[in-house]
Amino acid sequence: MPRATTVPAIAPLPYPGDRAASPRAARCAGTVGWGRGVRGQGAGARDRACELRAWATGAGETLRVARRRGARRGGAGVPCGRGQGAERAEECAPTACRCRTLRPMPATGLYIHLPFCRSRCAYCDFTVVPLAGGGDRVAAYFGALHRQLGQLASQFPGPLATLYLGGGTPSALDPGQVVRLLDEVHTLFGLKAGAEVTVEVNPGDGATPFIREVAGAGVNRLSIGAQSFDDVELTRLGRRHTVAEIYQTLAAAAAAGIDNLSLDLMVGLPGQDAARVAANVAAAAATGVPHLSAYLLHLEESVPMARQVRAGRLLLPAEGAVAEQYRTLHRAAAAAGLVAYELSNFARPGAEARHNLGYWQCRPCLAAGTGAHGMALLDDGCGWERWANETDLDRFLAAIAGGGDGIVSRDRVTGATARGEWTMLRLRLAAGVARAELAGRFGAGAVGWLERALAPYRGRGWVAESPAGWRLTVEGWLFSDTLFCDLFE
Numbered sequence: 001m002p003r004a005t006t007v008p009a010i011a012p013l014p015y016p017g018d019r020a021a022s023p024r025a026a027r028c029a030g031t032v033g034w035g036r037g038v039r040g041q042g043a044g045a046r047d048r049a050c051e052l053r054a055w056a057t058g059a060g061e062t063l064r065v066a067r068r069r070g071a072r073r074g075g076a077g078v079p080c081g082r083g084q085g086a087e088r089a090e091e092c093a094p095t096a097c098r099c100r101t102l103r104p105m106p107a108t109g110l111y112i113h114l115p116f117c118r119s120r121c122a123y124c125d126f127t128v129v130p131l132a133g134g135g136d137r138v139a140a141y142f143g144a145l146h147r148q149l150g151q152l153a154s155q156f157p158g159p160l161a162t163l164y165l166g167g168g169t170p171s172a173l174d175p176g177q178v179v180r181l182l183d184e185v186h187t188l189f190g191l192k193a194g195a196e197v198t199v200e201v202n203p204g205d206g207a208t209p210f211i212r213e214v215a216g217a218g219v220n221r222l223s224i225g226a227q228s229f230d231d232v233e234l235t236r237l238g239r240r241h242t243v244a245e246i247y248q249t250l251a252a253a254a255a256a257g258i259d260n261l262s263l264d265l266m267v268g269l270p271g272q273d274a275a276r277v278a279a280n281v282a283a284a285a286a287t288g289v290p291h292l293s294a295y296l297l298h299l300e301e302s303v304p305m306a307r308q309v310r311a312g313r314l315l316l317p318a319e320g321a322v323a324e325q326y327r328t329l330h331r332a333a334a335a336a337g338l339v340a341y342e343l344s345n346f347a348r349p350g351a352e353a354r355h356n357l358g359y360w361q362c363r364p365c366l367a368a369g370t371g372a373h374g375m376a377l378l379d380d381g382c383g384w385e386r387w388a389n390e391t392d393l394d395r396f397l398a399a400i401a402g403g404g405d406g407i408v409s410r411d412r413v414t415g416a417t418a419r420g421e422w423t424m425l426r427l428r429l430a431a432g433v434a435r436a437e438l439a440g441r442f443g444a445g446a447v448g449w450l451e452r453a454l455a456p457y458r459g460r461g462w463v464a465e466s467p468a469g470w471r472l473t474v475e476g477w478l479f480s481d482t483l484f485c486d487l488f489e
């Protein structure tokens with residue numbers, strides 16, 4: 001049952017350094033915070049991708065909060081009896097259900113992590129591997145990927161519906177190496193007709209020839225790390241590119257025949273206000289791209305930008321201002337015809353990121369490379385297993401070279417935990433939770449559970465209910481970290 005909650009207060013923090021000094025401290029206290037989601041993939045390691053990546057699934061941070069607050073997890077390997085019926089989620093929890101096996105079904109997606117970057121951005125705390133002088137390590141990494149992909153293909157045959165190459169900065173690599181990697185995936189798994197094949201690209205740094213090469217190898221979607229259409233903001237972020245290079249990258253994509261494009265934007269930047277957010281969205285939409293992702297800046301204490309904030313050289317917007325930026329983001333995107341289909345993602349109809357939708361819809365996804373997280377369904381269909389690869393490059397290379405699988409942890413998610421995670425992921429989506437699907441997956445009792453859990457939030461305007469189910473409003477998304485925290489305590 002949800003605990004009693006106070007009405008969320010959006011109050012400016014005492015001094016701007018608070019957000020950098022303790023960015024998570026207020027998350028369960030009713031302050032703003034939405035899923036610090038993914039660029040390109042929902043099941044990422046913290047170092048998987050650019051900008052604001054979550055730890056586990058697309059709702060990684062909210063799940064971690066929920067778990068810290070007491071959400072039940074699978075325990076020791078005790079057979080669960082595969083409880084069926086109205087309350088089977090409760091019947092299964094909290095055992096780990098080791099009796100179940102992974103369903104031998106073709107994986108729907110594959111994520112491959114390429115952790116190399118030319119330099120570190122001012123806000124980045126990911127485990128980035130410097131590209132300079134690291135040619136041998138890059139070659140060794142591609143060799144390790146080849147072996148890990150072979151292991152995965154022997155267990156989970158294709159064909160794949162989606163393939164995603166993220167980083168790091170994949171576009172900073174030798175395009176020939178990336179093309180050979182794509183060829184290997186084709187050979188090992190195959191791709192379904194019309195499969196979505198995405199590569200992350202950062203503007204500048206040789207992006208134009210890279211795009212030309214990978215387009216010829218079947219890449220049909222680019223996720224472009226624009227972040228801002230303001231050179232001052234880009235400089236503050238420590239990005240290597242300029243606004244002009246964003247346009248050059250878009251032109252290169254058009255020349256290569258790739259029109260399924262996504263631009264990343266960041267919100268809550270030092271010195272940013274709602275007008276700047278609206279201007280960034282308008283500039284991005286004016287390029288004609290069919291997809292935008294927009295994430296809130298999050299600073300770990302150790303990163304250079306956080307030190308600048310603590311020293312008073314940069315001023316972060318207050319919580320109330322960030323909340324207004326989020327509302328502005330949604331208004332500006334809607335005005336440009338970009339529909340919010342997820343709390344941080346906007347698309348023209350039909351241009352939603354199919355790979356990421358797979359994470360939010362709990363579809364299985366394989367993962368290769370450092371820090372990547374995979375997921376496969378258990379054979380009863382109501383739970384799943386997640387696994388995480390080694391994050392450190394040298395340890396990953398050593399593990400694979402030694403004949404290992406490079407995986408450092410496995411986590412079976414069943415019973416009430418699976419029900420909670422599935423529900424949180426669905427509430428990230430504009431489509432929300434369908435009663436029939438919830439009942440079909442977790443039993444009829446799950447409908448009453450969610451009705452009771454969401455009841456305190458309907459009066460606040462955070463939840464919209466219909467005969468078909470529930471969804472969060474923009475205000476609900478704005479406070480989604482708090483809501484999920486309360487909901488699944």
Ligand code: SF4
Nearest residue numbers: 050117120121124168
């Ligand atoms: S491009 Fe910047 S933010 Fe992205 S992983 Fe590399 S250093 Fe980090």
